[in-house]
Amino acid sequence: MINSVAIIGAGPSGCALACFLKMRGIDCVVFDNDKSPSLMVGESLVPAVIPILRRLGIEERIAEISRIKRGAALRHGNGNRVDFAFQQFGRTFPNYSYNIPRPQFDQVLKSRAKELGVQFVDARARLDKVVVADEETLKLSAQSLLAAGLNRSSEPDLLIDATGRTRLFSKLLNISSRRGPRNDIAHFAHFKNFSADSELDGQVVLTALRCGWSWQIPLKDVTSVGVVFNSEAAKYYGATADRRLDAAIEHNDVLRRAGIERQRVSDVMTYGNYQLMSDQAHGRGWVLLGDSLGFVDPMLSPGVFMALESAVILDQLVFNNKLKNQQELNKACASYFSQMRDWHDAWSRLIAYFYDGRMLSMGQMRDHIRDQSSFWSVSRYAEPIVSRVLSKLVSGVGTRSDLNHSILHYSTEHLIKDKTCLQANQISSVLTKNDLDHIELIQKFGSVDQQCGLA
Numbered sequence: 001m002i003n004s005v006a007i008i009g010a011g012p013s014g015c016a017l018a019c020f021l022k023m024r025g026i027d028c029v030v031f032d033n034d035k036s037p038s039l040m041v042g043e044s045l046v047p048a049v050i051p052i053l054r055r056l057g058i059e060e061r062i063a064e065i066s067r068i069k070r071g072a073a074l075r076h077g078n079g080n081r082v083d084f085a086f087q088q089f090g091r092t093f094p095n096y097s098y099n100i101p102r103p104q105f106d107q108v109l110k111s112r113a114k115e116l117g118v119q120f121v122d123a124r125a126r127l128d129k130v131v132v133a134d135e136e137t138l139k140l141s142a143q144s145l146l147a148a149g150l151n152r153s154s155e156p157d158l159l160i161d162a163t164g165r166t167r168l169f170s171k172l173l174n175i176s177s178r179r180g181p182r183n184d185i186a187h188f189a190h191f192k193n194f195s196a197d198s199e200l201d202g203q204v205v206l207t208a209l210r211c212g213w214s215w216q217i218p219l220k221d222v223t224s225v226g227v228v229f230n231s232e233a234a235k236y237y238g239a240t241a242d243r244r245l246d247a248a249i250e251h252n253d254v255l256r257r258a259g260i261e262r263q264r265v266s267d268v269m270t271y272g273n274y275q276l277m278s279d280q281a282h283g284r285g286w287v288l289l290g291d292s293l294g295f296v297d298p299m300l301s302p303g304v305f306m307a308l309e310s311a312v313i314l315d316q317l318v319f320n321n322k323l324k325n326q327q328e329l330n331k332a333c334a335s336y337f338s339q340m341r342d343w344h345d346a347w348s349r350l351i352a353y354f355y356d357g358r359m360l361s362m363g364q365m366r367d368h369i370r371d372q373s374s375f376w377s378v379s380r381y382a383e384p385i386v387s388r389v390l391s392k393l394v395s396g397v398g399t400r401s402d403l404n405h406s407i408l409h410y411s412t413e414h415l416i417k418d419k420t421c422l423q424a425n426q427i428s429s430v431l432t433k434n435d436l437d438h439i440e441l442i443q444k445f446g447s448v449d450q451q452c453g454l455a
Contacts (some may be wrong), residue, residue, distance in 0.1 A: 001323045003027065006156035008125045008169075011036075012024070012304055013290025014116075014162030015109040017311035019056055022116040024319055029148045029156070030118055031125035032110075038267045039190065040102040043224050044069060044204050044217050044301040047086050047097045048396025052308045060231060061108050065096035067220050069202035072394065074207040075362045076425055077252060082363025082430075087391040089398075097395075099202050099217050099224075100304075123147045127159075127172060137284045138172060157285070160314075163290040180275020180297065180348065181427075182355075184212065185234050190266040194221050195258040205233030205434040206299065208360070209252050211431045213299070216258070217333055222265060225249070230429040231272065236439055241268040246437055261278050274298060277344050283339035284326070287344070289314060293340055296347045299354055305396050306343060313339050346400045349407075350393050357425030358412045362390075364425075365415050386411045 001438075005021055010032035021028045040209045053059040075081035088095040091383045114120065120446055126141040145151055161169035170177065196216040197205050207214040212229030227248040237244035237251075245268050249255045275292035281287065290307040317339075353359040389407045392398030416422065431439070 001325065001329060002319065004154075004156045004159045005029075005158045005160060006031065006125070007162050007289075008127075008162040009162035009164060009166075009290075009292070010034075010110055010120065011106060011162060011164050011290065011307065012042075012109055013164075013292075013307040013311050014160070015106070015113045016052070016056060016308050017160065017162070017289060018113045018118040019109075019116055020311060020315040021112070021319060022118050024315075027317060028118060029121060029150075030113065031121045031123060031144070031148075033124040034122060036103060036106060037269065037453065038103060039188075039266055040106075041188070041269075041271050041298055042301075042303040042307075043102055044099045044215075045095050045097040045218065046301055046305050046394070046396040047089075047095070048399075049097060049308060050094055051092055052305075052312060055312075056109070056112055057241055058108055058112050061112075062098055062100065062105060065104045065108070065220070066100045067202045067218055069097045069099050069204065070095070070200035071203050071204055073197075073199065073205045073362060074208070074354070075197075075205060075254065076360060077254060078424055079212060080364055080425060082360055084363070084391065084394065085200055086395055087388060089392065089395075093395065093397045094203075099204070099219050101219060102304075105304075115147065119146045119148070119371070125168075128167070129172060133282045136173060138286055140170060155282075158189040158290050159286040161286065161292040162289045165295070167278075167288075167292050169286055169288060169292065171264060173283070174281045175278055175322075177276050177278045177294070179273065182275060182297070183231050184228050184274055184297075185231040185270065185272045186226050186232075186274070186298070187241045187270050188215075188221040188224060189242075189245060189250075189264050189268045190219070191259060192222055192226055192263045192265055193259075194225055194262040195224040197254075197258055204301065206354070207252065207254055208425070208427050209248065209255075210435050211428050212248075213354075213427050214252070214255060215247070215298075222392075225255075225259070225262075226289070228274075233429065233431050236431060236436055251439055253434070266294055275348065278343065282330070282333035287314065287318075287333055287336070293337075294344055296344055297305045297351045298352050300347070300394055302347050302396065304426075306347070308404050310340055312318070319320075342400055346405070349405060350399060353373045353408070353412070355427045357422040357427075360425040361416050361421045362386075362412050364421065365417070382411070382415070386415070 004027040030382045071085040073083045076430045127138045128145045165224040197287045205216045211233050214227045217224040237247040274297045317336045323329050389404045
């Protein structure tokens with residue numbers, strides 16, 4: 001039923017799907033306006049992405065430009081820290097992933113698609129709203145068809161929205177969406193001479209701040225440092241993105257020490273609205289893909305994996321099957337939408353453990369069990385099981401498993417004996433009076449060290 005496809009957008013999801021379609025012998029054209037920023041979120045991958053890179057035939061190329069990643073760490077300003085090493089799960093999922101320079105990563109995917117014979121149109125796709133069978137839908141404009149060497153008699157059977165957070169189709173068709181419970185904003189940049197404090201190769205470190213949290217991602221030559229806080233609280237850190245990022249670093253003792261000799265080597269980028277899911281994923285002649293469909297909080301680094309996974313699922317359900325009519329296509333697309341919502345809900349549930357303090361508290365309890373529990377303690381025998389389950393959840397290998405989520409929930413309920421530590425490990429969304437006074441001093445006199453010098 002589907003013999004040709006037009007993909008709008010040349011990011012990871014669009015290029016990955018184009019590769020899969022070409023491998024199946026399905027004609028596709030990708031519209032690429034080539035306006036990607038020099039710095040993008042999504043610089044760290046989870047191990048579940050490795051099988052997809054291998055299927056695309058690009059893992060070796062990605063390894064050449066990236067930093068291998070062996071795990072992640074959570075730490076709090078109160079001194080608590082927990083390290084997680086990725087585990088091997090069979091032959092399919094390795095005990096590593098990569099920290100990637102996003103623009104170069106995207107270019108590798110695009111180059112791979114071109115090698116497979118995918119046609120790219122270096123122009124912005126223009127769409128017309130039309131009504132077909134009493135249903136409002138979209139068609140490529142005559143101008144865009146001409147740019148792709150097509151006409152009305154040869155126009156694509158299916159349009160794919162891979163425009164990311166631009167969400168082109170949703171805006172044109174007024175598709176509603178649901179947002180997550182948080183209202184955060186992030187500022188980040190690349191630095192030299194900024195320690196990520198990694199205990200493992202390429203380990204990503206997530207630091208709980210007095211308000212919000214920070215990431216430190218070690219790349220090949222620089223460290224990506226970002227801060228995430230409530231959009232209202234962010235205003236107190238300064239009027240501009242660079243002032244907010246510097247003030248947030250100086251406001252946290254751990255970050256300040258790690259970056260005391262830091263040198264920023266990029267512009268400061270800003271991202272907002274980290275949790276969103278469209279209420280509709282498909283219609284007559286069109287489908288939403290990757291971030292155009294929805295995206296989750298960047299904590300735990302699921303973004304690029306989710307973009308690629310959406311291409312894998314859509315390819316498997318829609319293009320791997322010989323669909324005969326519109327009814328079968330609708331059913332396949334509905335299954336795709338259901339699976340993507342399941343993925344988003346699973347990541348959101350897991351990320352909630354970080355914000356409410358359970359993840360860090362559970363990690364502390366794990367270390368306590370290993371070091372101090374008796375040989376006959378039930379907790380000592382339960383701990384390896386919980387650690388393996390947690391590794392599956394955060395690596396993307398078993399994130400959707402209800403059993404894994406149940407084990408984690410049960411463990412946090414019964415293994416965390418000191419419930420007061422939960423409140424201490426929570427990620428706050430508000431600033432205290434002392435915090436505001438401290439930020440005001442930083443903005444007026446500079447860093448803490450400069451303040452001491454003035455004194």
